[in-house]
Amino acid sequence: MSTVESELRVGMVGYAFMGAAHSQAWRTVNRVFDLPTRARMALICGRDESKVATAANRLGWDGHTTDWRDLINRDDIDVVDVCTPGDSHAEITIAALAAGKHVLCEKPLANSVEEARAMVAAAAKAQAVGVRSMCGFNYRRVPAVTLMRQLVESGRLGVIRQVRAVYLQDWIVDPQFPLVWRLQRDRAGSGALGDIGAHIIDLTQYVTGQRITGVSAITETFIKERPLPAESSGLAASTGNGSVEAVATGEVTVDDAAVFVARLDGGAIATYEASRFATGRKNALRVEINGSLGSVVFDLERLNELEFYEATGPTAGQGFNRILVTEGDHPYMSAWWPPGHIIGYEHSFTHEMRDFLEAIATGTDPTPSFADALQVQLVLDAVVRSAELGSSWTEVEPTLVTVAA
Amino acid sequence: MSTVESELRVGMVGYAFMGAAHSQAWRTVNRVFDLPTRARMALICGRDESKVATAANRLGWDGHTTDWRDLINRDDIDVVDVCTPGDSHAEITIAALAAGKHVLCEKPLANSVEEARAMVAAAAKAQAVGVRSMCGFNYRRVPAVTLMRQLVESGRLGVIRQVRAVYLQDWIVDPQFPLVWRLQRDRAGSGALGDIGAHIIDLTQYVTGQRITGVSAITETFIKERPLPAESSGLAASTGNGSVEAVATGEVTVDDAAVFVARLDGGAIATYEASRFATGRKNALRVEINGSLGSVVFDLERLNELEFYEATGPTAGQGFNRILVTEGDHPYMSAWWPPGHIIGYEHSFTHEMRDFLEAIATGTDPTPSFADALQVQLVLDAVVRSAELGSSWTEVEPTLVTVAA
Amino acid sequence: MSTVESELRVGMVGYAFMGAAHSQAWRTVNRVFDLPTRARMALICGRDESKVATAANRLGWDGHTTDWRDLINRDDIDVVDVCTPGDSHAEITIAALAAGKHVLCEKPLANSVEEARAMVAAAAKAQAVGVRSMCGFNYRRVPAVTLMRQLVESGRLGVIRQVRAVYLQDWIVDPQFPLVWRLQRDRAGSGALGDIGAHIIDLTQYVTGQRITGVSAITETFIKERPLPAESSGLAASTGNGSVEAVATGEVTVDDAAVFVARLDGGAIATYEASRFATGRKNALRVEINGSLGSVVFDLERLNELEFYEATGPTAGQGFNRILVTEGDHPYMSAWWPPGHIIGYEHSFTHEMRDFLEAIATGTDPTPSFADALQVQLVLDAVVRSAELGSSWTEVEPTLVTVAA
Amino acid sequence: MSTVESELRVGMVGYAFMGAAHSQAWRTVNRVFDLPTRARMALICGRDESKVATAANRLGWDGHTTDWRDLINRDDIDVVDVCTPGDSHAEITIAALAAGKHVLCEKPLANSVEEARAMVAAAAKAQAVGVRSMCGFNYRRVPAVTLMRQLVESGRLGVIRQVRAVYLQDWIVDPQFPLVWRLQRDRAGSGALGDIGAHIIDLTQYVTGQRITGVSAITETFIKERPLPAESSGLAASTGNGSVEAVATGEVTVDDAAVFVARLDGGAIATYEASRFATGRKNALRVEINGSLGSVVFDLERLNELEFYEATGPTAGQGFNRILVTEGDHPYMSAWWPPGHIIGYEHSFTHEMRDFLEAIATGTDPTPSFADALQVQLVLDAVVRSAELGSSWTEVEPTLVTVAA
Structure with a gap:
């Protein structure tokens, strides 16, 4: 120590x-x-x-x-x-x-x-x-996600061919849910797309090592007017039930859901979906990646698990292997509890702080960099533009080499 | 009797x-x-x-x-x-x-x-x-699918908002898998799209009661040349392993995978994917439908089960309810075994024959009609056209009223 | 052919x-x-x-x-x-x-x-x-069960250490369910024990290759009087609802549930449970077998699947492997459909008839023999005796060599 | 605040x-x-x-x-x-x-x-x-467990009829795993039984509100001699691999696994199993409780989930409802993250400290009391005695009213 x-x-x-x-x-x-x-x-x-x-x-x-x-x-x-x-x-x-x-x-x-x-x-x-x-x-710092990246990087999945990623929530399905800041474009930039879609864009690009080059997208705002909140902050807002008087409403200026197909620069094709209208789905970030030699499946609501299929060896024994990512030799996990004692959502932040502190202390650049994040922003931008242009194919702008003055 | x-x-x-x-x-x-x-x-x-x-x-x-x-x-x-x-x-x-x-x-x-x-x-x-x-x-005659239709029809899901449907297989991941008839456009019409994509198009339209009006699509043929088969029929073909001599090859003229986003005429948005390159997925037709009041989830590899979420009642008790669709009051199931004794893939055909025979005997028109199937064909056609036009938005042609001469 | x-x-x-x-x-x-x-x-x-x-x-x-x-x-x-x-x-x-x-x-x-x-x-x-x-x-002829036996027999699980087996149903939870023949000792011999407990005794002995040598058991009849059926046969019986007149009742003379711990002759220890009172469980025959090198898990309600854990190779990649037992090289499955197209309950009988016909035609003895079945009967008998003696330890009688006169 | x-x-x-x-x-x-x-x-x-x-x-x-x-x-x-x-x-x-x-x-x-x-x-x-x-x-303070207790207490499960509980680990399957203090009777009291069996005894008694009155048990020590550790503490010990010299060994004086059947004072019957030899199971505390009106199922490796079956309403809609226990109105959860953002193992301790602090501050007695824990100890003692007496039925001693002098 x-x-x-x-x-x-x-x-x-x-x-x-x-x-x-x-x-x-x-x-x-x-x-x-x-x-x-x-x-x-x-x-x-x-x-x-x-x-x-x-x-x-x-x-x-x-x-x-x-x-x-x-x-x-x-x-x-x-x-x-x-x-x-x-x-x-x-x-x-x-x-x-x-x-x-x-x-x-x-x-x-x-x-x-x-x-x-x-x-x-x-x-x-x-x-x-x-x-x-x-x-x-x-x-990126959920151990199972880091493990996915390691499996892809080591070649265990072969050539990555297909990506399917969804991030589904349902916290605004109720039309009476108020117009909190996350539903206002000037505050939040976009809706489900930027809030949770950004996560699956970053995560899949990180895991596959491929970047999205173009998209065809649909965005939708199912509920276009909502009650103004008395006071609200983020996800915790709720309507004042029992009120009989007329409630002032305002326009929802962000997307409720966004779906798009994409091509990645390594030859993969993909589907993406971000939604706050997937009734019953609370925090369902789910990703499946298929390579020529294997596949991985991840579900944030069961973030201690990773499903891994390897198309090698005798057919009779193949299957999706449910790895409980709680062993000491899994990423970050030696710091925590014995095998099988699961961790939660918040641990991803602890791992993030760990890597950030270490990078500072050792004088190295942490990832994802701002340039990585800009590239995600460019994908979001392409999605918005495609949706505005009637779901036409839209190339993702290049990040460009940023020159420090 | x-x-x-x-x-x-x-x-x-x-x-x-x-x-x-x-x-x-x-x-x-x-x-x-x-x-x-x-x-x-x-x-x-x-x-x-x-x-x-x-x-x-x-x-x-x-x-x-x-x-x-x-x-x-x-x-x-x-x-x-x-x-x-x-x-x-x-x-x-x-x-x-x-x-x-x-x-x-x-x-x-x-x-x-x-x-x-x-x-x-x-x-x-x-x-x-x-x-x-x-x-x-x-x-359509898998009991759980029929039950999904009944739930939607009875209003239990409210307004249908989102559809996500995949049909994933992996039987041609191996580049040495031969060029069977299903991989030839002149015989099969299309690849994964028509073979299995057609199923999810029909199934989701049937269950939601909504029809796809337009799509933006990507299709891809990952392996463009394959060995010619000595003789083959359908899915059962296999390469002659151990052969050292040069094998004649031919061009794959159909898609290996197709993905698209879509709008439906009742206001829903959707993602679809058909693939023969989803390593580890054998017959994974999976559908999730989100409505304003509830959601349903179906997986053909566990076809005796239906997951049903109802967003009513106290929040604390809500969840995805795994219904084992084997009760006597489930569609078609009174003909079979006691509860919990599952049926298989082939039973969907028995149910199909049942309904067809009954329709003939009673002088009624069975469904899906040829017109229903034409509409699916029109969606497939829109997908192909969209893919050929660089994933641009493509409207599905109307079926038109067909007049018998 | x-x-x-x-x-x-x-x-x-x-x-x-x-x-x-x-x-x-x-x-x-x-x-x-x-x-x-x-x-x-x-x-x-x-x-x-x-x-x-x-x-x-x-x-x-x-x-x-x-x-x-x-x-x-x-x-x-x-x-x-x-x-x-x-x-x-x-x-x-x-x-x-x-x-x-x-x-x-x-x-x-x-x-x-x-x-x-x-x-x-x-x-x-x-x-x-x-x-x-x-x-x-x-x-025994469910492909996943046969595959379990093959895995044990080939040594993939090492020394078998523990068995846990349940067969759970709930069809008589309702106290108004009538007194059908399966609830009468003179017709059925015993209740859940002989009807479904016999299955898990046979199945686990078959898979492990070990035989139960002794048990400590509890049996229970939760509902001791039930309405007499107007007419009934087996599982299909139902009460005449709407009846207002007093219904004659009779004594339930079999067990509703039986639980026991056991030792097997290869050194394994085990728990067994058969119940018709497991609310929500329809036909839940579930078995887990742990060996020194691996484990297998089977669930009859998902009979096309087998979970297999192998404690070999790097820890980081270990997990329960969900094998979809529908490949051509899985037992019996080459006769049926392409991979991923599942079979049902009734197929186990078709496989049974297949093996029986083959044995007759080739002049060999099919299994399980009557002697195998007698041994199961002797275990059932030990369970009954243990329960009658206040759950005391009770040895299973030997089958003895039966000499044909 | x-x-x-x-x-x-x-x-x-x-x-x-x-x-x-x-x-x-x-x-x-x-x-x-x-x-x-x-x-x-x-x-x-x-x-x-x-x-x-x-x-x-x-x-x-x-x-x-x-x-x-x-x-x-x-x-x-x-x-x-x-x-x-x-x-x-x-x-x-x-x-x-x-x-x-x-x-x-x-x-x-x-x-x-x-x-x-x-x-x-x-x-x-x-x-x-x-x-x-x-x-x-x-x-007891895992939110899903507290929720189970609430469901039972409110009568939603009706009369509790059956309990099946296992706590399975595999950390000593390797015969070379050293003789740490947890494998020594003088330090640990017992093996799997006291370490993890105690948890399921307490948990099921807490949830059902019923207490175990008698047991028939088997305990087993599969590996009777193990290498002495150089130095070890608890679960983290590991053998010095690569060593070629003879290693001193010592006797394992606790159970590797314990299984028992039990009767509870409210009329339920039960099976229990605690094992450190369940290959592939890392921390698999799994409990199912069946009542006359419903059932609950819990798995510690997925501790944010609770399966709940209610045998009411139309049969066609019944099933095991997977409740994601992350809503603000679930026990303890309003303190944490938005719905779907899961918590981990360690949170159960935070909840424990919360309730303990509150009890002290408000001058009330926290639970489980030492008397509750003594009763668990008495069950453990009955299990040990039954096992020593060849799995004979053994009554659990009464706690007796403890009089403060």
Whole structure:
């Protein structure tokens, strides 16, 4: 066990769902992993003084502030963790990088390609002086997902031929569910597509090592008007039931569901679907990848399991092998419990923080980089454009080589 | 139990995979169901005298012939069952209808829209004089599928919003698998698309009561050249392993896989995929349908089960309900075994024959009609056109009202 | 394909549930398997003239009789298939063997050890003159079960250490379900124990190659009085709902459920449970067998699947492998459909008839023999005795070598 | 959100597997739950100065000590958490209670009935002066398990008729796995039986509300000699592979597996199995409970799910309902993530600490009490006695009313 020599002081902006999840990870990461540095939960930032004070106390941050500019400029902050809605990612992140802070930015990287490009440029500039940046596609660090990547990378699946990926939820099926910020384009950028579709785009590209080159897409908003919320934040909003008076409504400006077919640059073809209208599906990120020699299947609602089929050996013994990804030699799992003692959703963040801390401490670039995240943004953009053009085939723009000035 | 008064004498054309499955159904249907008429396995037809004689003896047909024109013209044949590859469906079927025979034609109805339209016209003409026709989309008669239809029809799922359907196989993943007739466009019409994609198109349209209006599609042929078979029939072909001499090869002229997004006329959006390259998937027809009030999930490899989610009642008790569709009050199941004693693939044909016999005996039109099957053909056609046009959005042609001359 | 030279004329006694299942098998066996002999469905026997005539017509038997003595004595009958309740097995079977007929007797072999011993003696005597006998433990011929046996036999599981087996149904949970013959000791011998417990005893002994040597058992009759049925046969009985008058009741004289722990002669320990009170379980025969090198898991409600764990190779890739037992190189499956096209419950009987016909035609002894079935009966007897003695440990009596006089 | 007024200072004895799990829970409990008091991780105790110092730093305890007597006697400790092997539970716990500390003691309560009785007496005496005690059967606080209890308690399952429970692991299947303390009777009390069998005894009694009254049991030690470990702690031990010299061995003095049938005081019958030899099963605690109106099924390896069957309503719609126990109205879950975002093994401890803290703060008695745990111990004792007496029926001793002196 190493002697901890150094400490990285973390300042986090945002304290809602993602803020709570990240806090749990920062609190845990050095308790289970041996790392060359320790994270200190130094400062949390939110706009409402009373709420952020409560959050700091509850979540275990040393201090709090209502001004993110203060946070990124303080000398006693080394790392900035951006957990706000997508519309403020670019501004905060670019400023933090300019201030020399390592940045972890939640996904999606930004609400537009333009913003994402600016962030990539800022990250490249910062990287030249040793400042690290990373985008928070946490599902890469679910052990079963990392294992999928290892299987593909080692050639166990052969040539990847087909990808099918869905991310299905149902939390807005009720037409009376209110118009929270995630249903407003100016705040959230897009709906199911950017929120959860981004995850399956990143995950499948990461696992296959192939990138999407073009898409034909349909997006749909099934419920076009919804009640305005009294007050709401993220997923937790609910309508005031029992109310008899007329409720003001507003327009839903994002997609409820998005589906698309795609080609990948390694020759694979794919289907993707992101939906908040899949009744009964709560957090159903499901991916199947077929290669010439084998296949893998993953379901986030059973994230400790991976199904793996190998088309080798005698036919009579072949089948989908349900691997319980809880062994000490599975990715990240030696830090946790004995085999069969499962982990949960939040552990993916702890693994993310682990890798981010290690990258900073060892002076290497963590992944996914902002450039990786820009490429996901470009896919999202192609999906939106295809849908707007009546589902016509739409090429994904190249990321371009970003030159640090 | 009714006294059987009448008998319908069946002549079947073809004796390979479908011929064997249909024979099992004809042999069984009156043994388990009470029907107003009885099927007699009168005559089987194939081109090779020796083989068809063997097949007749093996499968239990009274006689055999090598000439399908003889079969359809004999006075002692009432019903013609067409189990040949798709390129001969139109000719045989139209002639049989003209000869006044009731016709059951395997799916897909034809290899082209033009042929299918001619068949619809012939069926309409025949129908006017009491001759029945039906297309063999047997999966409609899997009890769990029929139950899905009943649930949708009764409103239990509310407004249907999303459909995701795949039919995945892997029998040609090996590049050395030979160029059998199913891989040749002139014989089979198309590849995975027409063979198995047709099933999920029909099934989802049947269950939802909605029809596909447009698609954006990708088709792909991963392996473009394959060894010519010494001799082969259908799925049973295999390469001569151990051979060291150069093997002649030929071009694969059909799709290995087809994926598309679609809109349905009731407002639903959908993804479809048919593939023979999904390593590890043997016969994985899987369908999920999400409505505003509930969802259903079906998997042909576990065809005795149906998952049903109802978004009503207290949240705490909701979940996907695994219904074992083997109760006496499930469709068709009172004819079989006690609850929990499962049935297999072939039973869908027995149920198909049951309904076809009953329709003939009672003078009603069986479903799916040729017009229904034409509509599936039109969807297949739109998929092919979309794929040829670089995955552009392509409307499904209307069936048009077919007027019997 | 062989030319069929010979024919075996079958006479079946009984026409209820088992009669229907056997008829389906006799009707199908030569249609799908190449065998040196063909079964002819010659004669069916039942006590009620009208009903047996209807059954003969419905199920496809050439003739019928109301006298089983007539059936076993006719010269034009070669094989006797005994499908009656257990109380008449011994008399019919012994007489048929004495008459020189090959006998297939449904399980359990008899209602008492004494009867079973007499039947074993009769079978041994008949065997000496080339007359074959077999007990119908049909689940041995479910392909996944046969595959389990092959895996154990080939050493893939190593030393068998533990067995857990349940056979759960729920058809009499309702206290108003009537007192059918299966709930009467004088007809059925025992309840869940003999009816379904016998299956898991035979199946696990067959698969492991080990025999149960002793047990500690609990049996229970949860509902001790039930309404007398107006008329009933087997599983199909139902109460006359809507009746307002007082219904006569009778005592349930068999067990509703039986549970026991056991030791096997190869060193394994085991748990067994047979129940008709497992609410929600329809036909849940589930078996798991753990060896020093691997494990297998089987579930009759998903009889086309076998889960197989091998504790070899790198830990990171180990898991329960879901084998879809539908490949051509799986037991019996080359006769049926392409991979992934599943079979049902009744196919186990077709496989049973296949092996029985082959044994007769080739002059070999089919299994399970009557002696094998007697051994199961002795286990059942030990269970009953243990339960009667307050769950004390009870040794299973040895089968003894039965000497044909 | 409440203002935290008070603080409870926790001292924990032990820092291996259970120590790490408890630390994670103490660290998290006030971060996710609103409670009237806050836990402070004040002091950790272990025998090895260097190791316990490292553990304190790693796991986040303010201080450490090598003397548990010091820990229980300090004024600045309010709660003692006993995480040592079972042989020291009684001594530490009784002393801590005498010192006026609230005690959470890991299961099993003790290594013998005698010790357990002494602990119950001590707890009763302490309770009289407001000192609380609780035994750490953490699985009661898995939300799906709590939900099962609620379903039974509310009558949704009707009369409980049958219980089947297994807890299967395989970590000592390899005969070269060393003789760690868990395989030594003097340290661990028993083997699989006390370690994991205790969990299923407690869990099923808790859920059903019925208590086991008698058993017939088999225990077995398949591997009777094992290599002595160089040094080992708990589950993490491994053999030094590659060693060629002769390894000293020792006798395994506990059971590898235990199976028993049981009767419960509410009329149910049951089977139980605990095994460390179930190859492929890592942490497979599986429970099924059948009532007259419904059934529930739970699997710890998928602890976010509960299967629930209700035998009401139309037969055609009945099935096992897979409830994803992640909704805000499921037990404990409002503290965590949105629906579908699963939790892990360790969360059961966080819930345990939550309830323990609340009980202390509100002056109520937490459950399971030491008396509850004693009753589990009495069942374990009956199992051992039955096994020693050749699997004869053995009554469970009554707990007796423990009178505080």
